[in-house]
Amino acid sequence: QKEVEQDPGPLSVPEGAIVSLNCTYSNSAFQYFMWYRQYSRKGPELLMYTYSSGNKEDGRFTAQVDKSSKYISLFIRDSQPSDSATYLCAMKGTNDYKLSFGAGTTVTVRA
Amino acid sequence: ETGVTQSPTHLIKTRGQQVTLRCSSQSGHNTVSWYQQALGQGPQFIFQYYREEENGRGNFPPRFSGLQFPNYSSELNVNALELDDSALYLCASSLGPVSGIRETQYFGPGTRLLVL
Numbered sequence: 695q696k697e698v699e700q701d702p703g704p705l706s707v708p709e710g711a712i713v714s715l716n717c718t719y720s721n722s723a724f725q726y727f728m729w730y731r732q733y734s735r736k737g738p739e740l741l742m743y744t745y746s747s748g749n750k751e752d753g754r755f756t757a758q759v760d761k762s763s764k765y766i767s768l769f770i771r772d773s774q775p776s777d778s779a780t781y782l783c784a785m786k787g788t789n790d791y792k793l794s795f796g797a798g799t800t801v802t803v804r805a
Numbered sequence: 806e807t808g809v810t811q812s813p814t815h816l817i818k819t820r821g822q823q824v825t826l827r828c829s830s831q832s833g834h835n836t837v838s839w840y841q842q843a844l845g846q847g848p849q850f851i852f853q854y855y856r857e858e859e860n861g862r863g864n865f866p867p868r869f870s871g872l873q874f875p876n877y878s879s880e881l882n883v884n885a886l887e888l889d890d891s892a893l894y895l896c897a898s899s900l901g902p903v904s905g906i907r908e909t910q911y912f913g914p915g916t917r918l919l920v921l
Contacts, residue, residue, distance in 0.1 A: 782848075
């Protein structure tokens with residue numbers, strides 16, 4: 695079993711829809727949770743980070759962490775074609791020096 | 806502020822050869838981490854360098870080695886290349902090696918390596 699599980703999709707939605715992405719994990723020591731966006735043939739770009747459980751909102755993006763269920767989510771409201779990319783969840787523990795990534799979910803927003 | 810840069814952008818090698826990839830960290834960052842991202846997969850941690858010392862290593866064989874220089878730039882060297890080494894190699898820099906918001910890792914664009 696992988697330490698971080700993420701459905702690879704692909705996910706295709708019409709413009710303006712809400713995109714819902716999620717990851718599950720097995721390591722209860724994870725405390726920091728991140729979402730990266732990666733366009734084709736580019737490096738990952740940090741979108742959101744949260745510490746421990748709770749919600750965080752930034753513009754059209756909302757990140758949620760439920761540590762009791764070992765489940766994290768990213769919601770994208772009013773999706774745009776420019777949101778078409780692969781979304782990677784990543785996480786680490788307090789004293790970890792590395793990030794543990796999910797496999798990424800490929801999202802296409804149709805105009 | 807200058808972001809993370811990597812060179813070269815693309816590289817083609819044959820099996821058994823050696824390769825060196827380079828990374829310049831973001832201004833003010835003293836820690837560099839290297840990741841391997843195979844097609845359709847998430848990045849896998851190779852190792853991290855902090856103040857010119859290897860600070861941690863993932864599940865990669867010794868033929869993957871690295872260096873960090875006094876200006877915090879870094880190199881990834883891979884000897885005896887294998888076909889499975891074909892991947893996007895990502896460098897990420899951070900303010901420090903320990904987890905925390907200020908130690909968030911920022912990635913470069915990557916070097917795409919193809920081994921034939």
